[in-house]
Amino acid sequence: MSKKKILTLVFVREAGKILLGFKKRGFGAGLWNGFGGKVEEGETILQGAKRELLEECGLKAHSLKSVGLINFEFESDPTILEVHIFQTSDFSGLVAESEEMRPRWYSEESIPFSQMWPDDRLWFPYMLKDRQFEGYFLFKGMDIILNHWLKEVNLL
Numbered sequence: 092m093s094k095k096k097i098l099t100l101v102f103v104r105e106a107g108k109i110l111l112g113f114k115k116r117g118f119g120a121g122l123w124n125g126f127g128g129k130v131e132e133g134e135t136i137l138q139g140a141k142r143e144l145l146e147e148c149g150l151k152a153h154s155l156k157s158v159g160l161i162n163f164e165f166e167s168d169p170t171i172l173e174v175h176i177f178q179t180s181d182f183s184g185l186v187a188e189s190e191e192m193r194p195r196w197y198s199e200e201s202i203p204f205s206q207m208w209p210d211d212r213l214w215f216p217y218m219l220k221d222r223q224f225e226g227y228f229l230f231k232g233m234d235i236i237l238n239h240w241l242k243e244v245n246l247l
């Protein structure tokens with residue numbers, strides 16, 4: 092029976108730049124990514140996304156826009172990671188490093204895809220154009236995509 096884990100990812104955008112975090116430890120360590128993690132018991136996905144953003148980089152999101160939903164699977168593990176992806180430009184606070192993440196603003200023209208999960212270069216174009224999408228990726232290890240699909244959707 093395959094288990095499902097619900098995770099969030101939040102990307103902060105401002106003036107042609109996007110805030111990424113360098114993951115310092117744990118799952119995805121050594122890669123630049125959005126801010127997020129597991130949704131805890133008793134919180135909504137939105138609450139979990141805002142909580143992780145605040146914990147990981149010090150920013151408080153006042154609103155989040157849903158941009159994507161991706162199911163990830165690893166060949167070696169039956170658990171499906173259901174990742175809810177959001178973006179925000181409606182935030183306050185000062186960017187701060189945490190135990191988990193080292194934040195850094197990147198120009199949208201120079202995103203470090205070679206130091207990110209390999210799926211990112213496939214779906215970032217949707218997010219950067221504010222187009223909503225759904226997708227599925229089957230991984231072998233951390234860096235080989237065995238199979239995937241992506242489709243644009245219109246949710247709202």
Ligand SMILES: Cc1cc(-c2ccco2)c2oc(N)nc2c1
Pocket residue numbers: 098099100118119124125127128163164172174208209210211230
């Ligand atoms: C397999 C996988 C997982 C995640 C993830 C972990 C926590 C939230 O998302 C990814 O994030 C990105 N950008 N690609 C990813 C691939």
